[in-house]
Amino acid sequence: MAGIIGNGNLLAKIDDLGSIEYIFFPHLGYETHILDTSFAIYYNNKIKWHWDHSWDVSQNYLKDSNILKTTYENDDFLIYSKDCVSISHNLIVKQLSIINKTNSEKDIKLFFYENLRIGETPSKSTVKFVKEKNCLIKHDKNYIFCIGSNKKVSSYQCGIKYSESSALRDIENGVLKEQSSATGLITDSALCWEFKIKPNQKYTLSILILPEKYDGDYNKTLNLMDTLHMVKDNLKDLYNLTRNFWKSRVDSMVNKWGILKLEEYKECIDICKRSLLTLLLLCDYKGGIIASPSLHPDYRYVWCRDAGYMAVALDLCGQHEMSEKYFEWCKTTQNSDGSWVQNYYVEGYPRFTAIQIDQVGTTIWALLVHYRITGDKHFLKRNWEMVKKAGDYLSRAADQLIPCYDLWEEKFGVFAYTLGAIYGGLKSGYLIGKELDKEEEIQHWKKSMNFLKNEVVNRLYLKNEKRFAKSLKPLDKTIDTSILGLSFPYGLVSVDDPRIISTANQIEKAFNYKVGGVGRYPEDIYFGGNPWIITTLWLYMYYKKLVDTLSKKGKFQESIIDNYNKKCYNLLKWILKHQFNGMFPEQVHKDLGIPISAIPLGWSHAMVIIAIHGDYDILIP
Missing domain, CATH: 2.70.98.10 (Beta-galactosidase; Chain A, domain 5)
Known part of the structure; x- marks a missing residue:
């Protein structure tokens, strides 16, 4: 490793x-x-x-x-x-x-x-x-x-x-x-x-x-040599201070996750500890959270999408001050129209200035999750101006179906995942507005959400294929795991909607790698096309939430629920197998089972924490 x-x-x-x-x-x-x-x-x-x-x-x-x-x-x-x-x-x-x-x-x-x-x-x-x-x-x-x-x-x-x-x-x-x-x-x-x-x-x-x-x-130079002299005389204390600092972070997570102390969850909790420690290393002291320390590929920048998921994972682990610093960073980098660009240097300077609208939705969604976990209404008040600008931007994007680059940074259009994130961001912003008694000034957001839910979703569905398309403009019928973002975690399509159930089943069957796992889409050629940690976890979490929903409604036979539970078990087992001394890569080689591309990837670690934590209701707006 x-x-x-x-x-x-x-x-x-x-x-x-x-x-x-x-x-x-x-x-x-x-x-x-x-x-x-x-x-x-x-x-x-x-x-x-x-x-x-x-x-x-x-x-x-x-x-x-x-x-x-x-x-x-x-x-x-x-x-x-x-x-x-x-x-x-x-x-x-x-x-x-x-x-x-x-x-x-x-x-x-x-x-x-x-x-x-x-x-x-x-x-x-x-x-x-x-x-x-x-x-x-x-x-x-x-x-x-x-x-x-x-x-x-x-x-x-x-x-x-x-x-x-x-x-x-x-x-x-x-x-x-x-x-x-x-x-x-x-x-x-x-x-x-x-x-x-x-x-x-x-x-x-x-x-x-x-x-x-x-x-x-x-x-x-003189000061640095003086510091060296001081360090030599206090090495043991500095070492103990460092070790105790990290242990205290882990202990706070374990205390918050008391339900996972059972022996059967030991492997999961140990992996979540390492994932938390890894995420903390990706948090800059001024608030930005880099995607990965990798130079090849070069991922040492802030994507608001990746960082949004990482902020949620940090919050689930009780590291609220780290996610709050990140949202402060977001305030300083937000464009005047309410958007964020593709990615940033960690100090806040734009690097690539293309627009990926899903990142705007993810940021506001993550902010709502932070509030749900902390209950800090003052936090909402401090960030309302940022939420308002982002919500207005998302409302325009929804009403006009504005095209942008997809989350994989490969194609330009109106994508299913992006539409899910727009809806998730808008609904999250709307719920924040209700908390702050701002409903009157954001009624147009509600109209945009209804447009997405009642009209756009139907246009995105492929009746003959019995699944959702990857994109609407231009129409792209490719099977892509990110389509699950329509449902989880953003909630544009309910998890037990037969159309998304059929889509998920077809996504699962579309991949047949030697080592198992789920990829992005079958025609993927990035690093040769391999299973990804985040896409495998997407399917796992969707199925997990589906099982929970079906069980509560009592709509399906026990054998069907058992089947989905078995799928969940196998998907999580695959994830746990493909960690490398606690580090999760972006991809796993489809034949050799070794890490491919960036390692560690913060988004992979964040999704592991979110998946194993298991409180999915707090994630869906």
């Missing part, structure tokens, strides 16, 4: 061999700094990198935390690398513990290597070892990084990669030349610690990385 660590200002991506690949700073998603770190041990006159194929490598998060542990083992050594970002400082801590498994004392050199390329467009940088502070300083004109340790460095090297001075060459030779500085387009550096380690003895040190905005201010 791979993992992420962070604190809302800084997010680091760790690969499946324990290398810190890149970090986002000073905001999540921007800027990207390629860190490219490695470590190696030198013993018996040979170098052994942590990525050497001879190690047995495993990886997992420490229980109820965002501390990632990578374990390396061979015949001679057992090494633990624990990576985390301090919750109180913009500080990456890589704690390395080396255990000697042999029967003889070993002379060890431990090397840490960096090939940091600073910023989105790397330029000339300088790296320097500051002896009196026992640390490396690396900077360009915009950012500065301080790299040190809680143990005294034995030797160092600052060089230029692909040159004679490269620190990488020195490590391979086992001796650092101790060149104290280097300037160039691709600088690199290394630190070394020498020590003896007896049989069964453990040696532990922590490598510390602190980034900061620089802008040529030398005082920031």
